[in-house]
Amino acid sequence: MTDSILPPSSILVDVELPDPKPLPASLIEALSPLRVVLLGWFAVPEQTSPAQARDQFGEETQAILDTIAGRFAEAGIEVTTRLVFTGDELDTISRISVEEKCDAVLIPGGMDELRRVLVPLRGLENAHQIAPFIADLCRDATATVTLLHVVEEDETEADSRTDVLEPAADRMRDYGVDTGRLELDALTADDPADAIVDRAAAYDLVVLGETEPSVREILFGTVPERVVTTTDAPVMVVRHKDADVDAAEQATQAA
Amino acid sequence: MTNSAPQNKTPTEPAAPAEQKELERTLGLLPALAIGTGTMVGAGIFVFPGLAAGRAGPAAMLSFAIGAVIALLVALPTSELATAMPESGGGYFFVSRALGTLLGCMVGIGQWLGLVFASAFYLMGFGHYLSDLLRELGIDLPLSVMGLALGMAILLTGVSITGTENTGDLQNWIVGSLLVILGGFLGHGGLDVLGVFGQQRVPEAFFPYGTMPVFTTAALVFTSYLGFVQIATVAGEIKEPSRTLPRAMIGSVLLVGTLYVLTIFIGTSLLGSEQLSELGETAVVNVGRSIAGTFGAAALLGGGLLATLSSANASILSASRSIYALSRDDLVPSQVEQINRRFRTPHVALLLAGGPIVVLILFGRVEVLAEVASLLHLFMYGLICVALLVLRQSPPAGYQPSFRCPGSPVVPLLGALTSFGLVAFMNPLSIGIGGGILIATAGWYLCYARTVPISEITP
Numbered sequence: 001m002t003d004s005i006l007p008p009s010s011i012l013v014d015v016e017l018p019d020p021k022p023l024p025a026s027l028i029e030a031l032s033p034l035r036v037v038l039l040g041w042f043a044v045p046e047q048t049s050p051a052q053a054r055d056q057f058g059e060e061t062q063a064i065l066d067t068i069a070g071r072f073a074e075a076g077i078e079v080t081t082r083l084v085f086t087g088d089e090l091d092t093i094s095r096i097s098v099e100e101k102c103d104a105v106l107i108p109g110g111m112d113e114l115r116r117v118l119v120p121l122r123g124l125e126n127a128h129q130i131a132p133f134i135a136d137l138c139r140d141a142t143a144t145v146t147l148l149h150v151v152e153e154d155e156t157e158a159d160s161r162t163d164v165l166e167p168a169a170d171r172m173r174d175y176g177v178d179t180g181r182l183e184l185d186a187l188t189a190d191d192p193a194d195a196i197v198d199r200a201a202a203y204d205l206v207v208l209g210e211t212e213p214s215v216r217e218i219l220f221g222t223v224p225e226r227v228v229t230t231t232d233a234p235v236m237v238v239r240h241k242d243a244d245v246d247a248a249e250q251a252t253q254a255a
Numbered sequence: 256m257t258n259s260a261p262q263n264k265t266p267t268e269p270a271a272p273a274e275q276k277e278l279e280r281t282l283g284l285l286p287a288l289a290i291g292t293g294t295m296v297g298a299g300i301f302v303f304p305g306l307a308a309g310r311a312g313p314a315a316m317l318s319f320a321i322g323a324v325i326a327l328l329v330a331l332p333t334s335e336l337a338t339a340m341p342e343s344g345g346g347y348f349f350v351s352r353a354l355g356t357l358l359g360c361m362v363g364i365g366q367w368l369g370l371v372f373a374s375a376f377y378l379m380g381f382g383h384y385l386s387d388l389l390r391e392l393g394i395d396l397p398l399s400v401m402g403l404a405l406g407m408a409i410l411l412t413g414v415s416i417t418g419t420e421n422t423g424d425l426q427n428w429i430v431g432s433l434l435v436i437l438g439g440f441l442g443h444g445g446l447d448v449l450g451v452f453g454q455q456r457v458p459e460a461f462f463p464y465g466t467m468p469v470f471t472t473a474a475l476v477f478t479s480y481l482g483f484v485q486i487a488t489v490a491g492e493i494k495e496p497s498r499t500l501p502r503a504m505i506g507s508v509l510l511v512g513t514l515y516v517l518t519i520f521i522g523t524s525l526l527g528s529e530q531l532s533e534l535g536e537t538a539v540v541n542v543g544r545s546i547a548g549t550f551g552a553a554a555l556l557g558g559g560l561l562a563t564l565s566s567a568n569a570s571i572l573s574a575s576r577s578i579y580a581l582s583r584d585d586l587v588p589s590q591v592e593q594i595n596r597r598f599r600t601p602h603v604a605l606l607l608a609g610g611p612i613v614v615l616i617l618f619g620r621v622e623v624l625a626e627v628a629s630l631l632h633l634f635m636y637g638l639i640c641v642a643l644l645v646l647r648q649s650p651p652a653g654y655q656p657s658f659r660c661p662g663s664p665v666v667p668l669l670g671a672l673t674s675f676g677l678v679a680f681m682n683p684l685s686i687g688i689g690g691g692i693l694i695a696t697a698g699w700y701l702c703y704a705r706t707v708p709i710s711e712i713t714p
Contacts, residue, residue: 041279047415047572047600049343050278051491052579056594058276086279087492095279 009103009136010035011236014093015068017042017061017083023068023108027234028075030114030205033139036072036079037100040065041089050085057085097239103133104207109234111204117145118203120196126209127168130238134207135175137236145172146183148199150192160186193226200231210240280494287486287499289430290569291507294482296433297566298373298625299515301559302380302536303476304522306622309532311472312463313523316516318472319479323512325677326480328670329636330508331660332643334501337487339646339656341496344580345488346635351584353642356707360700361693362635363581368692369631370574371608373481374567375615376624378404378411381563383536388556404616411568412609415575416595416602429565436558437514444521444546459527474680475622477629479515482566483508484635485573488580497657518542536621574608575601586704623688626681630689637674640667 011031015021017040042061044053065083072079080100086092097105119134121127127147134145147168151160165184173179189195200206206227227235282290299319307315336349347366351359382404389396398406462469483504486493493499522531522542531538537559543551579601582592595602615624644667646654660666678686 043599045418045599047418047575047605048594049489049491049576049579049601051343051583052592052601053594053599054276054278055583055592062276082277083275084277084279087281088279091281092279 008034008139009133010037010100011104011106012037012039012093012097012100012102013106013108014039014041014089015065016040016089018057018064020064020068021108023071024111025071026113027108027111028071028077030111030137030141031072031106032075032077033136033141034077036077037096037102038065038069038072038079038081039093039096040068040081040083041092042083042085043089044085044087046087050087054085058083102239104236104238107235107237110232111234114141114143114204116203116205117143118148118196118200118206119145120148120150120192120199120206120208121164121168122192122209124164124167124171127164127171129209129240130207131168131171131175131177133236133238134172135177137207138177138181142181143204144181144183145177146185146199146203147172148185148187148196150195151186151188152192153188153190157186157188197226197230200227200233203231203233206231206233206235207238208235209238278491280492280496282489282493282499284499284502286427287489287493287503288507288510289427290489291483291486291503292434292510293426293430293565294485294569294573295479295507295511295566296430296482296514297377297380297562297564299476299479299511300437300518301384301539301555301562302376302621303479303515303625304518304542305531305533305535305538307472307476308519308523308528308538310464310475311468312461312528313459313519314462314466314469315472315476315523315528316519317469318476319512319515319519321470321473321677322477322480323508323515325477325636325670325673326483326508326512327505328666328673329639330483330504332640332663332667332670333484333487333636334504334658335656335660336639336643336646337490337500337504338497338658339654341490341493341500343489343491343576344583345490345577346484346639347577347580349487349642350635350638353645354638356586356704357697357700358638359584360581360586360704361696362638363577363586364696364699365631365693366635367574367577367581367608368611369481369628369635370570370577371611372615372624372628372631373478374570374574374608375404375408375612375618376478376621376628377563377567377570378408378612378616379619379621379624380536381407381560381567384540384556384559384563387537387540388560391552391556401616401619405613407564407567408609408612408616411564411571412605412612415568415571415609416600416605417598418600426565426569429561433558433562433565436554437518440543440546440551440555441514441517441521444525444542445517447546448521448524459523463528470677470680471682474629474677475626475682476515477633477677478625479511480508481628481632482511482569484632484639485569488573488576501658571605571608571612575604578604578607585707586700623682623685626685627689627692630678630681630685631692633674633678634689634693637671640671640674643667644671 011034013036044050062083065081069079069081082096084092147165149160149164151157169182187195311318340348342348347363350362382400385403386400486503490496525542525545534541540552540555543555579592581587582589591603593603644664647663
């Protein structure tokens with residue numbers, strides 16, 4: 001546990017208001033090693049001024065959001081809430097994840113208990129990005145973590161182990177992940193997305209690195225979207241830190 | 256104040272929910288341009304060319320140019336005010352903050368009714384296009400232009416109350432395809448006129464009816480420039496308002512102004528103003544036919560349907576925003592801002608826009624509808640310019656525009672004078688109706704809202 005001084009990684013959890021989809025208690029429990037930024041958003045159609053919606057629904061939605069925040073607080077999680085009236089929730093999720101410097105974004109799903117975590121890696125670079133987050137996430141839990149690398153045609157599974165998976169595992173260990181809980185899995189497939197989707201079915205949680213420079217892209221993106229739509233498991237998308245610089249610049253210009 | 260700064264919490268700080276309820280800014284430059292262009296383009300190209308050419312001949316080009324100049328003289332001060340106060344409400348907000356509640360109330364109610372008149376006018380235009388289309392297709396419906404317009408008014412109001420799908424993307428597509436249609440039409444037509452395809456110009460005097468009709472026509476067609484201030488009414492939803500607002504407002508005026516002048520130039524060159532005038536509201540369809548046969552006619556018929564509909568729809572939505580801005584300041588009863596829980600739309604305000612439109616369509620006089628709409632807007636435009644002059648004279652503490660209107664005080668002064676001056680060239684009936692409405696709005700203020708305080712400008 002090398003990072004006990006630093007604040008733990010943070011994750012953005014968004015809920016639609018005033019009728020939030022249920023968040024399973026086990027999922028909240030699984031988030032307990034992290035800091036949570038709870039974003040409540042109220043979708044406003046274009047016929048309506050967002051200010052007008054806020055005037056009428058502000059109190060009510062705030063109360064619902066506070067109740068949900070209470071569930072996180074009861075689980076011992078440090079939670080920050082944001083409430084936004086928006087014509088475009090993807091814009092909102094993207095902006096808040098940058099403003100709050102969230103390390104990851106949660107796409108909720110069903111979960112009984114966190115036993116097995118799937119971490120598909122595209123390469124070593126990807127592993128560097130995800131490792132600190134995995135370390136925080138698994139600090140208290142007993143879950144096993146499978147590092148999955150889908151091998152492309154010009155490589156062998158053995159190459160994959162020595163070039164990607166083993167260095168990635170070392171990286172995880174550097175951050176304090178118990179190597180006894182790590183499993184390495186190399187797999188040859190034509191379509192990485194399909195392969196990941198197939199594997200994901202047997203896991204309780206999928207943790208992915210962001211591929212595109214923004215959350216907006218990733219929520220629409222190929223692999224995460226297919227994982228989300230074809231499995232019931234929740235997905236955590238670890239954000240690209242470089243993206244923050246660009247987005248922060250944009251935000252500064254906007255202000 | 257809408258975009259809160261990130262809350263830099265330290266891990267030791269207890270979890271305390273933020274009480275701030277934020278509003279997302281979702282409109283970029285292109286959607287903002289589409290709001291302005293989409294509101295304006297329906298009238299100038301697809302309804303007015305025949306009417307305008309009949310009154311002023313080829314010099315109707317000048318009428319449209321005069322309109323563009325006035326609109327620009329107003330767009331510059333409006334841009335400064337909008338960047339200083341990027342709040343929803345637009346012209347009403349600026350005038351009420353700078354010139355007080357009475358004028359604010361008159362402008363706010365005037366803006367609502369001006370948009371209602373404009374929307375009725377666009378829908379009459381839509382009725383003409385739909386009836387032309389049905390005739391071309393050989394479908395014989397026992398419905399007049401007025402009946403078609405009425406049906407569409409009811410349908411549009413219903414859809415805007417119950418519609419959960421955002422039509423914002425649709426609006427962008429409509430404006431995009433209109434620009435493509437018009438680009439082809441104007442490009443090909445322009446080459447035609449220059450003799451590239453060997454078609455003969457119709458030789459004609461530039462001022463067949465003298466110079467006076469140029470000004471009365473400018474007053475009539477000014478309805479084609481009512482859209483740019485609508486961009487300021489959604490200022491609260493625009494991303495990077497200090498950059499986007501001036502670009503979108505000035506850009507949309509320049510874009511549509513150029514299109515209008517070109518349309519009249521090509522129309523009068525190819526068909527002559529007499530023939531254009533006989534063809535009436537849908538004259539531009541025959542200009543299309545003379546350029547590219549049935550295909551040209553079909554493209555412009557389709558364009559006309561889309562453009563008039565998009566203008567009418569945008570005006571209904573803006574009218575509802577105007578009502579909300581008034582009710583937020585308690586100048587009208589608060590019930591009108593009630594949002595329907597199921598559809599999340601302001602059904603009362605939308606009905607207050609759609610209902611009067613139906614009545615005005617029954618009144619049915621296209622030119623009067625257009626002029627009253629223009630008059631009510633010109634009253635607001637003039638006062639926006641005055642508001643800028645007042646705020647420049649004694650800027651309140653919170654007044655920090657990021658865009659400054661160039662050439663002040665000359666530009667806003669000219670803007671105010673030309674806006675008020677143009678009204679003098681309107682038809683007496685229009686002046687009577689418009690003036691009567693403004694007096695009634697002042698009466699509303701005296702009876703209902705005299706004691707309502709309005710907050711100062713806040714940064």
